[in-house]
Amino acid sequence: MENKNFEVIIIGGSYSGLSAGMALGRSLRNVLIIDNGKPCNRQTPYSHNFITHDGKAPGVIAEEAKEQVKKYSTVKFHHGTVVEIKKVSSGFEVKTSGNEVFFAKKLILASGIKDIMPDIPGFSECWGISVLHCPYCHGYEVRNEKTGILANGEMAFEFSKLIFNMTKDLALFTNGRSLLTDEQTGRLAKNTIDVFEDEIERIEHTNGFIREIIFKSGKAHSLKVLYAKVSFEQNINVTDLGCELTDQGFIKVDFMQKTNIPGVFACGDNVTMMRSVANAVAQGNFTGAVVNKELSEENF
Numbered sequence: 091m092e093n094k095n096f097e098v099i100i101i102g103g104s105y106s107g108l109s110a111g112m113a114l115g116r117s118l119r120n121v122l123i124i125d126n127g128k129p130c131n132r133q134t135p136y137s138h139n140f141i142t143h144d145g146k147a148p149g150v151i152a153e154e155a156k157e158q159v160k161k162y163s164t165v166k167f168h169h170g171t172v173v174e175i176k177k178v179s180s181g182f183e184v185k186t187s188g189n190e191v192f193f194a195k196k197l198i199l200a201s202g203i204k205d206i207m208p209d210i211p212g213f214s215e216c217w218g219i220s221v222l223h224c225p226y227c228h229g230y231e232v233r234n235e236k237t238g239i240l241a242n243g244e245m246a247f248e249f250s251k252l253i254f255n256m257t258k259d260l261a262l263f264t265n266g267r268s269l270l271t272d273e274q275t276g277r278l279a280k281n282t283i284d285v286f287e288d289e290i291e292r293i294e295h296t297n298g299f300i301r302e303i304i305f306k307s308g309k310a311h312s313l314k315v316l317y318a319k320v321s322f323e324q325n326i327n328v329t330d331l332g333c334e335l336t337d338q339g340f341i342k343v344d345f346m347q348k349t350n351i352p353g354v355f356a357c358g359d360n361v362t363m364m365r366s367v368a369n370a371v372a373q374g375n376f377t378g379a380v381v382n383k384e385l386s387e388e389n390f
């Protein structure tokens with residue numbers, strides 16, 4: 091790639107990044123999308139709750155999107171991992187793991203997040219298949235099945251309300267001493283949701299499909315599906331750039347998807363707990379339009 095200077099660099103070429111790229115490409119903006127081809131949902135067999143694409147494999151949706159964005163000649167792609175971002179006089183300098191350096195007036199961080207799996211054998215192999223993070227994305231397909239929730243405290247209680255709507259055969263695993271209040275424990279019991287405080291030894295599964303949870307006590311509990319809220323970290327180090335994070339660890343943005351750094355925008359899983367393909371596409375489309383307007387104002 092001879093040209094190293096762009097109006098906009100989008101870091102992340104999944105749903106939000108591609109959506110932003112299409113909006114900017116249709117606005118004739120000179121754009122570079124940098125992506126390493128490792129989306130967080132690459133192990134998930136099917137994507138749901140995205141109208142017109144319900145039930146398609148996530149990779150198929152992403153590939154269709156990329157082919158459509160490629161039709162806009164002002165949008166270029168670079169396969170790589172961003173390792174450094176610096177503010178420079180002309181805008182921003184972006185360096186990849188291949189020691190290539192690119193420059194842009196504006197940045198869109200659509201880099202997603204990295205899920206941090208608990209140290210439970212079998213968990214990561216089931217992630218996105220039968221260990222799920224979102225009832226909106228996958229809940230309908232496992233409705234009324236024998237279901238568990240791996241969580242504790244306030245999060246566990248709130249999550250239980252949501253999942254109880256999808257199945258009444260529900261159990262809560264706190265993986266250690268329960269942090270629920272007496273009132274919360276009582277309400278769970280009233281809805282016949284058993285709470286297990288036993289520490290989990292491993293998850294037995296077949297090709298990512300759960301058979302049962304094995305506790306360190308030697309006891310077992312059979313399951314079809316397990317919902318879990320795992321911790322995460324940003325895929326790229328945005329704090330070195332000066333971007334503020336929320337208390338939950340998301341990039342802090344305003345209603346225009348602007349970060350606290352002028353010229354830097356963010357969209358997708360890195361800014362919200364509402365992790366879905368549909369939401370990422372919507373945010374990316376809006377962010378691309380906002381960035382185009384800002385460039386138009388500056389250039390006019």
